[in-house]
Amino acid sequence: MKTLNSMKPPGLASKLKRKREEGKGKKKKKRGNKEKSKVVDIREPYNMLEDDHNEGEEGSEIEDVEFHSDEEDIGINGQTAYEDSTHLSFFDLHLQHSLSKEEIDCKSNVKFSWETPAIGMKNCKWIGTGKNIMEDLDINSCHGLKEKLSEHWMDVYKTSGGKDMSSPKQSIFFSLCSSYRDILYCNKRPFYLKGLEDASIMDAYIMHSLNHVFRTRDSVKKNDAKLTKLKEYTESDKFRDQGFTRPKVLILLPLASIMYRVVKRLIHLTPSAYKVNVEHKDRFTTKFGSEEDTGDIENVDESENSKAHKSSKASDFQMLFGGNNEDDFMIGIKFTRKTIKLFSDFHTSDIIIASALCLVNKIEEAGINKEKDVDFLSSIEVLIIDHADVISMQNWSHVHTVIEHLNRLPSKQPGTDVMRIRPWYILL
Secondary structure, rough: EEEEEOOOOOHHHHHHHHHHHHHHHHHHHOOOOOHHOOOOOOOOOOOOOOOOOOOOOOOOOOOOOOOOOOOOOOOOOOOOOOOOOHHHOOOHHHHOOOHHHHHHHHHOOOOOOOOEEEOOOOOEEEEEOOOOHHOOOOOOOOOOOOOHHHHHHHHHHHHHHHHHHOHHHHHHHHHHOOOOOOEEEOOOOOOOOOOOOHHHHHHHHHHHHHHHHHHOOOOOOOOHHHHHHHOOOOOOOHOOOOOOOOOOOEOOOOOHHHHHHHHHHHHHOOOOHHOOOOEHHHHHHHHHOOOOOOOOOOOOOOOOOOOOOOOOOOOHHHHHHHHOOOOOOEEEEEEEEOOOEEEOHHHHHEEEEEOOOHHHHHHHHHHOOOOOHHHHHHOEEEEEEEEHHHHHHOHHHHHHHHHHHHOOEEEOOOOOHHEOOOOHHHHO
């Protein structure tokens, strides 16, 4: 059984569809003038993306690159070429929505109000709160996914000969992720069960995480470009696009060997344009890989589920603990213009992958030593807990502790421009 808990307002998907239809004619008229729009060079003010354009190998020349997002150009007057309301994605709707008093009041008393059969899974069903969102989901497309990510995802499956992308199960799960619903999914086949992992679910949440990170970066860069067109700084909520710190995605996993698999897959699913260089991949393989993990870190076609060595232990035990079974680990991953930086500083990472135990240790250290802090947890927008069955056999109370410390006011002055911080962080 799968359960779905959503605090989002009803009809977001239908609202999106209606706005797209209303804006169809408007887009056609404006498209004719698109060629006249002027793309401006970005001269960024100080913000959390300031070093994304200052990277490069030693001896290489770094050129100014014009920013051109997948969705729109920057107009000559600082406005977008298309009206924002005509092409709002689930990402935009999610970040622009403000919880009403009614939604807040009923948060502690939610009840499951609908259920529907789980397509592609026998004897399973989805149940959820509020409006039945399954009625509005388009399972035949990766709606809301950036074009480059979508094309690369399709290419990965075509190259590997897989057909999972056409399965209703994966399509529905990704659609639910991209709609920013709170999801409890209880039918994922664990990799230690006969060595067959349900990788399609892992791929879906990785793509959702990448999409959230890249769309956030697009939003910041577009607003930077607009602000450079203004003679005076304007105090407007439309430029509030950041948190106190840069990390936006937190993934909790039980073992370092599982983290190693997730990071390898994340790198493989990242389009080539974003990973011209992967920093510290040898260090990553040495520290978290096992003796059997050899070759290119991106070569995910190698046997991840190789047969376990002869042992008196049960086969599932060997598969689960056969690799690096360290349960105190943490790594930051940062995406710049053409580079994936592993082992980046936690405060300036985009994605943090860690064990709950490691985070609890850092929380306790920060409580004792005032020079240390866990402010990198102050602006998390996507939380993923995978292999929860294994974590529950470790210490589930650590998960509660981590969640309690998410999105708290930072203990130190953040380096972000306060006028760019989203309102819900400041009003905590």
